[in-house]
Amino acid sequence: MLSKRIKLKKELATSVWFHVQSYGNFPYENGTKCVNSYSAYLVLAKFHSILSLVLRYFKKLPVVCLENSKQKICGRISDLEVRHDGIWVLVSLNQNGCRLYHTLKYKMAIPSWRMKCIGNDTYEPDRLLSVELVQYAQSKEITEGVRQFSPKIPITNDVANSRKRNEGNNYFLTLVNARMAETGEDYTTAWRTVKKLRQDIFEEFFL
Numbered sequence: 001m002l003s004k005r006i007k008l009k010k011e012l013a014t015s016v017w018f019h020v021q022s023y024g025n026f027p028y029e030n031g032t033k034c035v036n037s038y039s040a041y042l043v044l045a046k047f048h049s050i051l052s053l054v055l056r057y058f059k060k061l062p063v064v065c066l067e068n069s070k071q072k073i074c075g076r077i078s079d080l081e082v083r084h085d086g087i088w089v090l091v092s093l094n095q096n097g098c099r100l101y102h103t104l105k106y107k108m109a110i111p112s113w114r115m116k117c118i119g120n121d122t123y124e125p126d127r128l129l130s131v132e133l134v135q136y137a138q139s140k141e142i143t144e145g146v147r148q149f150s151p152k153i154p155i156t157n158d159v160a161n162s163r164k165r166n167e168g169n170n171y172f173l174t175l176v177n178a179r180m181a182e183t184g185e186d187y188t189t190a191w192r193t194v195k196k197l198r199q200d201i202f203e204e205f206f207l
Contacts, residue, residue: 003129014093015078015090016107017091018091019086019088020089020109020111020128020131021087023035023036023085031122031123032121032122033115033122034118034123040125041174042124043087043126043127043128044082044087045173046127047080047127047128058097058203061076062131063131063132064131067133072096074094074101074106075093076092076093076099077090077130078092080128089111089131091109106134110129110133110134111131112129112130112131112132113125113129114129179193179194
């Protein structure tokens with residue numbers, strides 16, 4: 001009996017990828033939420049930045065769930081990827097999370113974003129704060145924007161231009177790092193290749 005339990009525990013996945021955000025425009029409490037590949041790569045760049053890595057070392061990004069009207073921690077976010085259909089996160093489940101995922105079918109993930117205003121009542125995800133696991137039936141009842149945070153301070157043109165330049169730089173470097181990982185090229189070669197292939201980005205943010 002004990003050996004069967006050990007075998008069962010090994011078979012249960014403790015790390016699971018969840019699709020948390022699709023591309024498109026969605027209703028938002030203060031206007032419209034816009035998610036495209038550009039904003040997704042900015043989220044990716046911030047997630048893998050040195051500052052974020054240090055912060056996550058001391059405080060993990062939580063994965064929570066609501067069971068019997070009580071919120072419980074069921075894991076942490078350990079990785080984030082941008083794919084053709086949107087943003088995915090890798091969730092490392094704890095014992096409680098494994099039980100909810102495998103037994104009670106908590107297999108939908110609802111993200112909580114820090115949102116950023118980009119003008120004209122339009123917002124885009126700026127940073128991932130947490131994820132909530134829900135059942136399929138629950139996911140239909142949760143509307144977009146309920147757990148998202150709008151900025152409190154209006155963004156001036158100077159600040160917006162400065163942020164746009166910094167974000168463009170982060171996006172360009174994300175493409176460079178992705179090419180290095182894909183081709184095995186060194187940083188200089190990958191940087192020059194991306195510059196040649198994406199001249200539009202380079203000219204917009206670096207010239």
